[in-house]
Amino acid sequence: MKWSFDILVVGAGPAGMAAAVTAAGAGQHVGLVDDNPAPGGQIWRSGAPLPAAALRWQARLDASSVVRLHGWRVFDCPQPNLLRAERNGSRPAHPDAEIDENRDCAELRCRALILATGARERFLPFPGWTLPNVMGAGGLDAMVRGGLPIAGKRVVIAGTGPLLLAVAAHLAARQAEIAVICEQAPLSRLARFAAGMFTEPAKLWQGARYRIAIRQTPYRTGSWPIAAHGRDRLEAVTLQQGRKRWDVPCDYLGCGFHLVPNLELPELLGCRIEDGFVATDAMLQTSVPNVYCAGEPTGIGGVELSLLEGQIAGLSASGSIDRARSLARQRRRKLGFVRALQRACELDPQLRGLPTNDTIVCRCEDVRHQSLSGHTTWRDAKLHTRCGMGPCQGRVCGAAVEFLFGWHAGSVRPPLFPVSVSSLVSPREPALANENLVAANAFHENAKETP
């Protein structure tokens, strides 16, 4: 037996949860596949108190008929109605047992596909950024939600975007000492952004609440880290604001320059990309028939927009066009925020000067800045230096070289992630792992208990 659905949703963040629940509510047989151990995506990652909306959608998902595959990663899509996925953390039940890797590969068929693949942080290379304990801002937050003790630790948060304040507020609530927040955008631009937010009072209020929660912490605009120092892990960072430079000793640096969408799967399917995002019509259908897209891959717009888009995609994929259309009108009113946020987070050209000659740009292959600068395209650089050809397949350095050199990523090819040879050659249905569900549930129970 193979797994077969009316609608398959890839990604179980807010957009994917909303899409799956809505489509199931419209009477469809829905599958939801995601590579994390539990639903929620990054923004609703458990391990910290979750907002009411997250608990509400989680409850709806739990009460729905959606078949959930947590801990599965889609690595190939030979046709728009056929996906192949591999289970994370595949391991033998007993340490001495033979590894049966076949049980960890699945073939998922569907009539319609909804891509809710989310976004990742944009990382920029600077001297020392490869030191352990230098992480993304969201990366550090995810580690803390995953159990990393942060109380009493000295933390610097840097980069750009609203995520910085949210992460700082969360870590401060866990008794981390936030030494400083460095936002690369200039104050004038942030002020313009905030002034334009009068149509989004909830977002303004949330930002203000974050700021109040960390009112003791200096928030420096037009400021960024220029170096991280330490022997075999982070000990201090050098920060810059205008002509001023100073050192801050710290245990962790969380540094991320806003978000970039996860476009690998949409690109593999041949979905048209416009200005760096998946192009859709108002019903969220992509350029490929029966393939829909919702959430950050259509434009970075945050949780509320993602929920709305998930519902629209779920309805239109189910053929409930009238209901989809009325939500699509609501969505249109929110798109101004997407553009305003993108403008606010635009990178300062000075950040191109951060890497020195021997700064590693491609972390997988340890390719340094000096060996890249002579090349004219990413393809050229790849062939000569292996930049972007390691296990992450350019997911980290791709956005960096685009900013540093203006190179655009080439074509996407399967497998989207490194997989075992047996997964490549032998697709099978997943043993819908009870242990997975049990682990996910335990995770949530634990999250609810967190004070």
Place this chain on the structure above:
Amino acid sequence: MSEPARRIPVTVNGAIIQVAPGTTIASAVLMAGQTARVSVSGEPRGPLCGMGICFECRVTIDGVPHQRSCQILCTPGIRVTTKEMTEGSGGSATP
């Protein structure tokens, strides 16, 4: 629920540590004072993205190398080894 203080024993590079349910292996590795992989030019590396895309947190779990530790939860008795030399012969790590 009824056992809020439940701890899960995890072995990291031979040392046993106790972690709370819901702890990722990546966090357990850092809690054990370890870093994750060694880069192709010999640098120690730790988690960067925390969400399964950067591959910097790869470790060997129960003898299976190259596992992204940030996406896998600790389960009782799991054995983790770090600092495998990552590229080249995939199965070189020994638990």
